[in-house]
Amino acid sequence: MSEMDDWVLVERAQAGDMDAFSCLVLRYQRPVVHFCARMLGSEQDAEDIAQEVFIRLHRYLARLTPQAKFSTVIFGIARNLTLNFIRDMKRRGRGRSQPLDSLPELVSTVPIPSHEAHLKELEAHIEAAMAELSEGHRMVLHLREVEGLDYEAIAKIMKCRKGTVKSRLARAREQLRQRLISQGGDLL
């Protein structure tokens, strides 16, 4: 079952096969949690929201019809829920769960090989720079660079035109580049 196409699993899940649904969850849980963590800045919040993503997916199963990519469905739900969560946090005066100041502490104080240390430091800098981008820019960068989705799929998820994806992606990359350069060092 683990080799089955996403839509075959959806079809089985629609027929009540919970093993097929569990297989979908297993297949997409890490990408969805990663996406939510990138958007929210907190792995705990990310897991909670990701859990809700799959519950919503199950609720909407009956309405699903095969599309080009199942990932546009699952990330479409994740997009809505993370934006709703961010909106609610802003209303309650709470920003991203992880303050930017704490991000450099992602670099472990335990001695580790220099190459690995460099990579971890780089990741921490990139995460910090990403956190400064707008939600839309973070989202478009993640969907393109991490999930490797094409412009059309991203446009479907973000409910905008392909041209908008193109321009947002260019602006997001440029802003991230400038932020990393302003942090100095040999980040790029």
Added chain:
Amino acid sequence: MSSRHVFDELSTYIDGESNDSQRIARHLQSCSDCAQRHMELLRLSNHLRAMSPPEVNAAFTARVLAGLDANSQAKGWHLPIAPRPILAVALAASLVILGVGAVFMGGQERTTPLNYPNVASETLLEDGAVILAFGKLLEAGAWGDQILSDESGEDLVLPPTADALIDILAAWTLEEASVSWYETDDLFSVMEALALEDVGVLDELTRELWDEV
């Protein structure tokens, strides 16, 4: 340097989405500024792709399945707090708007231009109903609810229009209505039901709300 800089075109170029990749490639061979920017964007892209995703709790799938069980055991819809009149009115208005929304619903991949003043003419709603509340233009799409944003990411605020109902709803900014986020969540539940065209759920919610009020 053979021509003007191509900084603005590098993003689509590295994604293989450029319509003029040969020209850009030629330019990169002769312009050191653009070549450097190109390399920086490629490195940035490689860094982002190489970053490891977070580990997921081993009990994640079990928690999802437990969440499904909990949902299926819940009987009907309930409100976490006592509704206020404004919510009931919003619900009623939303139900009226269902008539408007229904025009936009039902079709797969249907795209409908919006005809409201001050809303960009290129703004489109896809596959969903149009719901207006709290002065915001909202979309109840197939996957839930969200505030429709313009290209800059700013929420679109709906201006008053000639339609009396829309006027009423447009006047309700979130701050003026003093609606708590719980109540807002309930309204979103209503909109979700609208998106799902679940008339039974809407009827039940309407009765509950009006009884309370």
